Amino acid sequence: MQERFEWLEIAEPQTQPRRKATQTPATVMGKRCPQCGWLDEETATQCFRCGYRYNLDHNLAGQIAGLGVTLPPRLIETPQNLENFFRTHGRIRPPEPLEIYRLRNRAEALRLSHGFDRLICLDELDVEHYEHQLETARRALHDMRGRALLADEVGLGKTIEAGIIMKELIRRGLVQTVLVLTPASLTEQWREELSNKFHEEFTIMDHPRQWQEALTAESGRWLASLDRAKLRRHSELILQRDYDLLIVDEAHKLKNRSTLAWKFVNQIRKRYVLMLTATPIQNDLMELYSLITILSPGQLGTVRAFRNHFLEDADKRRPKNAPSLRRLLNDVMIRNRRSKVDVRFPRRRAAIYHLTLSEREWQLYADATDYIRRRFRDVDSDKHLRLTLMTLQKELSSSPQAVAATLRKMVQDRAHGDRARAELQRFLELAESIPVGRKLLAVREILERFPGQFLIFTEYRVTLETIVRQLREWGFSAVGFHGGLSLQQKEATVAAFREGVRVMVSTESGAEGRNLQFCHQLINYDLPWNPMRVEQRIGRLHRLGQVHDVTIFNLSCNETIEAHIIELLARKIRLFELVIGELDLILGNLDGSKSFEDLLREAWASSENEAELRRRMEALGDALERARQDYQRVRMNNEILDQMLDTQG
Template identity: 30%
Template sequence: MSAIAPATVLEGDFWPEPVRVLTVQMLGRRTKIEAVGTKTQQFYSGIFSEADLGRLRISTDAHRDFRGRAECFFLATEAHRVRFAQQFDPLFAVNTSQVDSLPHQIEAVYHYILRNPCIRFLLADDPGAGKTIMTGLLLKELKYRGLVRRTLIVVPGHLKDQWLREMKERFGETLTVMDRNVMNATWGRNVWQEQAHVITSMDFAKQDDVMATLGEVRWDLAVVDEAHKMAAYRYGDKTKKTERYRFGELLSRISHFLLFLTATPHRGDPENFRLFLDLLEPGMFANTDLLLESVQNRDNPLFLRRLKEDLRDFEQRPLFPPRHVFTKPYRLNDEEKRLYNAVTEYVETSYNKALASEKRNVAFALLILQRRMASSVRAIRRSLERRKSRLEELLSLGQWLADGGRLDEDELEDAPEAERLRQEEDLVERLTAAETREELQSEIQTLGELIRLARDAEHHEVETKLNELRKVISAEKLRETAEKLLIFTESRETLEYLVEKLAAWGYAVVKLHGGMNLDARIRSEHEFREKAQVMVSTEAGGEGINLQFCALMVNYDIPWNPNRLEQRMGRVHRYGQQKEVHVYNLVASDTREGKVLEALFHKLERIQEALGTDRVFDVIGEILPGRSLKDLIVEAIAHRRTLEEIVAEIEAVPNEEAVQKAREAALEALATRHIDLQRILGEDRRARENRLVPEYIERFFERTCRFIGMAIEKRRDGLWRVPSVPYALRNVSQEFKHRYGEVFHDYNKLAFDKQTARREGAVFIAPGHPLLETVIERVLNDCAQDVRRGAVFADTDGHLDGWLWFLEGELRDGANQIAGKRLFALFQARGSKELRLVNSSVLWDLKPISDTTEAAPCPAEDEVIAFAVEQVLETYRAEILELRQRDAAIKQKYGVRSLEQMSLESDAKLI
């Protein structure tokens, strides 16, 4: 085929797409052809025999004769412009998602994370900063740029529902839940490979059999929430890696982009933090000195942290109003005190006996019983009744359990509430420290006496703690102001008890607990916002439900995990809260755990005053080195030490030392205190000026639907309706589904403005939505030949007379990865070789000419391409190169020195 020459477009079975020839070289009787795909820009090289050449076809539609259909050319060109929406909108994901982003969120995604050519990043902002939103923005940007096709999101089990809801509602992203039930139902198949966008829990994924299948799969982007739980610790020359850390090592190997999210990245331990960052960039920091140097120099390329005190909105107003936490101590009445003493003595005796026999699960179950006691009389009474009944049943069968196998307390803590409570109840009901039949009979008799005491206490007219709640309600003038109140409790029985009492007092009450599915929880949230004045919630209300319309909260019982206390407060003390928040902690001061809590809360109040921030509840473990709140309470209950000794230990920590430890634990040294608001405002202004505005997308979509024959109707309320999407448009590829999602049969309410869509509950149509994208795919396929042939338009104003060139420029890096793409238009006047840039939307100002018969001569392409490369792409290349060089310089600065340090350490070991 002597006609094959550079720029010839060929088709054949040797390539998956038409290719444009770059070079042709004779090698004896064979021909070497180097070419590039016209669709993917993929490079191809091959040596062909004469027979092979006979099977090639020169593309007949490659000739540019300007006889293409002008309407087709217009729609296809505009479809390309929509696909390049990110070029015109520097805040693309913000404007195509159902979010109103804040300055710090825009800065994190666009100024830090996306600036990395290979994203391996830790986002460590304070709680409430919106890390889920920032993740959604990043995912949307990367997916639309074609850089991410497979996504894995790893979260604590109890946060899966929150992530599913926010990704769907705000970003239109549908995630597939992967858990043990799914794996068991698909035995023999690697289900990780079958799904493109997956969410799973860390404690499920860390299991050996799960990691074995997960390790066979590659992910374009992996996101880990609460990533600090992937911890490793250094003791002398030895490193102890937790199971979660080993999972993190696997994830680092099988993921291209990797994003860690946490509010507590290292808890004041620099070596722990260095090992944690090693999961992102292994070997970047050989020792803590290099890491601390990068922190001091403010040039660490791996992480970003902002404190909530520094976060502002676009008007420079603080995002978080003040939060006031009050401890409300009370004393039990005589009946309650007798019950408490008896239950605590039973728990103390059985707990110590269980530990002495190394029956840790039994000990754990008894502590759960003590927490029920601290919750309410009803909660402990019902737990005792169930335990007695189950132990009697087991006694009759002669099958009582002394321990019941290995229990992972961390995994149970992170499990969804319904699962956690189910397992806890099972443990409380069936595990016992009794070793003989006589001991079990004696325990059952003791349980009967405790139940009698609980019933006596319940007969008291008003439980003391409930009366204390009533005092808080009265002090806050709830009835007069109609303010809303959120009450938290750990126990489902206590929840039902409070709902009954509050309803009897005349309040409209709604409840929320982990036994409700996601839809029911959303309905409860809506009812609380619109109708009810009081919500009573278990921990499920601290997980993924946002209640910033409420500013008054009561902790009816206090969780032993202070992170849960901070989580609870975070439901109301978050962005969008307009009032100062009041939080009341009810504490029985004449109980063992109450004395510990009261002493600790008083200490925290003094630290808070010195710090000038309320960020103290989640750093208790750092204020008391080597201790946790649970440790202190268990010691008090088990009588390992006297209450006086425990309280004295809390008081013994000097206030100055505690303040410094709180600052270190809050990672103030890592924080970026300045947010460049003027720069963000400038980008926001440019985005509004240059982006493809909703009205444009609406006009384009309507015009394209008419062209391809898909019915579209304008509703009376101004929204749009698509009564039926043709099968050909719904029958999309798996690749399409992975990138954009499913195309549905019909759409009853469509809006092109996100505020309208939110207000009317309509589907928001913007670049990236599957309905718009399938229409674009159809136009690009149907009009491909018209684009290659060219078309004729008329400028009725008479300003343009010549040729318009629409070009797509692409830059690739040394790894042949796309570094950037640009779409632009050039105008060449008739009879002139001079070229100039024009707005790529120019066709909207021209009139399509459909009846042209005379072919126009096609100007030479070489000069056009040369101009585009030198005048357009060279500037763009310089911008990207500068960013890449800056990133490389920082990584080289620490990476090379780390290699040198590791080399020295290896030499020393050899010597």
């Protein structure tokens, strides 16, 4: 196959709001404290934050001193002398313990706050929030008493909204125990966001022993996959205690009241509950009834009454008595839409650079892949060996240097026989003879052709170090960012990138939780077999607050497993035109409990040659197309709900 640079056709998202030609910032009436900078109400006489008194002339003492007048020391007069005071009140008490002081301080803050009209947790958050998110938090707390279905369209920050609500309840002392249930693929992502953005450390619960230890804890932050938590050995322990706050992500998975998942979540004893989904309706309105019942039992009446009063017999997606249903839903559900909120979403451009490996690189890829397939099927290959072989197969699409690093360890491992180690040694010598791979040359071409800063993602640290070293030799300023850096080193690296370094090369683990929106060009140097990680890479740049269109360059070597992956991502899933958050909704429609990565790994492992792999990849592509069509149908169903919510009267 010939090399070519291909720009992908990306349709404008249907939910993209119209852009305003000009936008004047809203005028905020108030006064700013000269001492701490707090923006207060115009009528305030004292700063809410630091106590600074606005109605005093704080320069008066200096003006008097300038006249040569010395003021006497400040005198506090009281009708009761000190002797009588101590006789009445006793001796002066020692300072209160720190915990008592903190408790009194919190009580004073709560006394000063005006219900939930003013959120007191915002200064403690490390997140760029938007007005629709703050309004959602206030409404969920003030009007819905902390029990709400957060049903914003994808990309509007339901996780941020849930985090703000959680933090506000914690800050006010109303929540000590929090349980978060998510899909298995999102547990680590949730843990990361709750830690980095809300400074709440959650424990991912994988074993019943952890739940046993949590039973008597007075406070705790626990996170688990719903599929694992509903299993009997976990659920029996989870259901033995109360929780102050329950958060359920991808709540549409609870659409059926007859499922084990719905029954389990419905039994959890919780004071506050937040359920998150961008698609509250998958098929019909009865699914919405199931979700609301967990939040507020009886809100929509009995099943029979709900069917008779609100469902059309011919089409259960369309309601009758819409005004009544809308009023009931507004008591428990908040749904922001991209066309309604006043934020700007960046557009995307995406390209694939189809590359042809050099002769040596192709020989290394073909021979090593043949070896991996043979060894993978050997009767003596154990789980550890297969994991190593799978890593080696992925590294073949990354860099010769990453391949060489793994091969060196395999050659030194005496568990491999002499014949196997001889083959591995030949591959190692071949990998070491390739100083600069075709992908690295392609990066130089892109940097020379397109101005501006670039964020480059790779899966492997050895590849990262190779890219940084070579780019510097070519005269490009470059830094590397990975999980092995200390906190100070990470901050310094991001600061250097922000201040003008041309390229930052990063691993997935390195860039977690980082705001890199000052950059708007990304290169996927190698492609993970898990498309969720590709979306997470894009999400570092393509998110609310990005002021430029985001360009994504994908490097793909012809006739490799990577070429199949990019075909699935770009043609079947159409990943690069999705809104952040839609991918998981599509992958959730795949048949069975296996992830996309599992299906991809099985397709590769069960193929004896490239022709068979191609057939299996086509079958996987067909399944992905069906999953995308299912998602489109679900989105249409929710558009019917949106029309009902928008209709007045």
